[in-house]
Amino acid sequence: MKKRDIILILAILFAILFFATSGEPAHFARITKDGKLYSVVSLYENIEIVIGDTNVAEVLDGRIFMKSATCPDKLCIHQGEISDSSKKIVCLPNRVVIEAIADSNIDTVVK
């Protein structure tokens, strides 16, 4: 078990971690308000989405982010942009959740 073996195994482990933490690249975003589906938008059309009377999200160049919100802490805006299925934007006070999804129907079933 020489040094090169350890390096190779570590390289594979890093690859595992890398792929485990990156979600699927997203083509759509699902927006839920109060736990109910509000809208599913395509990430390929730049558009502004008004969510209720509390939040405004914007799609820009394949990414979506919270543009404005009436919540006091504005954490949802600071969460930045999402473009893959590994992250969500959550506005807790207004109960808005934005998730980036790969398929606009149910998740693709393989097999």
Place this chain on the structure above:
Amino acid sequence: MNSKKLARISLLSALAIICGYIESLIPVVLQIPGIKLGISNAVILFAIYKLDKSTAFFIMLIKVTVSALLFSGVNVFIYSICGGILSLLVMITLKKLDFSVVTVSMTGAVAHNIGQLFAAAFMLKTFSVFYYLSPLLLSGLIFGFITGIVCKILIRRLLFK
């Protein structure tokens, strides 16, 4: 080809096929398709070390073909042969580069899974199969490690296969 070599090839091929059958009997992690025990990889690895590369390739070919004919079907044949070829190439290369047997086994198992995943992506025409990449890589490392240790002992203890 003399009868000694023929006997060895037949023995290892039969062993590899049986290993494949045993693998199909032992379910590992049902949610993720493709996670296998990988003992047939150990047979191929053994062939690489004790015989020569083309013989090992031949044994792998026999294993994949007969297994698909006996047990599963054309689809599985395509996945298996892609995984088998990639794993064989990787194992031969790593052996030539002087890596340890256990490492060769681990990386070979990982390569086998990756090969199968690419075949699945091609057949199903979607990249979403790579969602399974990390658990498959991890199981390849773990089971490759176990079969690698067993194979290492066998290579050392069994004289000239």
